[in-house]
Amino acid sequence: MVGKLLVRGMLAGIAAGLLTFGFARVVGEPQVEQAISFEEKAAVASGDAHEHDELVSRGTQAGLGLLTGVVTYGAAFGGLFSLVFAYAYGRAGTLSARALSAWLALGAFIAVVIVPNIKYPANPPSVGDPETIGARTGLFFLMIAVSLTAMVFSLKVRRREVMKLGAWNGSIVAGVVFIVIIGAVQLSMPTINEVPGGFPAVLLWKFRVAAIGMQVIMWTTIGLLFGAMVERSRLLDAGGRAAAKSVYL
Known part of the structure; x- marks a missing residue:
């Protein structure tokens, strides 16, 4: 199947x-x-x-x-x-x-x-600078891995909170947890800005x-x-x- x-x-x-x-x-x-x-x-x-x-x-x-x-x-x-x-x-x-x-x-x-x-x-x-393509690609895929992990974790939080607060409130709590984790990680990761001025x-x-x-x-x-x-x-x-x-x- x-x-x-x-x-x-x-x-x-x-x-x-x-x-x-x-x-x-x-x-x-x-x-x-x-x-x-x-x-x-x-x-x-x-x-x-x-x-x-x-x-x-x-x-x-x-x-x-x-x-x-x-x-x-x-x-x-x-x-x-x-x-x-x-x-x-x-x-x-x-x-x-x-x-x-x-x-x-x-x-x-x-x-x-x-x-x-x-x-x-x-x-x-x-x-973009060709010499930094490896670093940029690595950071991008690292962000994907973090995002997937944070989503799985937030779904587990939702399952637990639904039993306490109900489906609607539990979903809100899980969403907030996901956003906080992603926001904190993105603020801590290096910023890449290689767009030419013109x-x-x-x-x-x-x-x-x-x-x-x-x-x-x-x-x-x-x-x-x-x-x-x-x-x-x-x-x-x-x-x-x-x-x-x-x-x-």
Whole structure:
């Protein structure tokens, strides 16, 4: 049963990747092209311009490369999403498959996308020092790990507080705990600001909106499509729910 859920999660992720690719081509790639053009013009103005051979052409990067990247990302996270769903189903009260899938997708979007991007937002190609890319990437993934850990902890707090204060107040307490933890961690982590002084603010804003938009499409599609696929397949009846639990007990 878990294997069938995994397949459906990956299929939902592939579909999400295809939709995300379409959005990225139409909305995201024009911002990338403008950023590259800005970088080239700045290099010419400073006298640092020089010709170099591209290992991968821009056409390939914006076409097949982008398609491969987002579809692989979608399939991988769709598979992981299905495993989390299999663990959570039956443990999250009386939520239906669709409702649980939607809530899990929202939680993943907050923890994996919103929280790390508040501290370390996406930058176009011409922004950032190549020598610091390793440090920036490490900090970004560290922020994701902290965010996921804080969310799991806050859910445990919610479970305990619901018994004392009720569902509504318990949820508020858990939300406050999550925000306090994330706020404290983000204030303690180093800030990285490598945006050139002359870089167009509107272009930077549009690029970051496009980057968030891609993630909105990705996680919305996974959450809604996976839930619909599971519910229609009738994999999770009373017996299926017990089977999902037994895998992890």
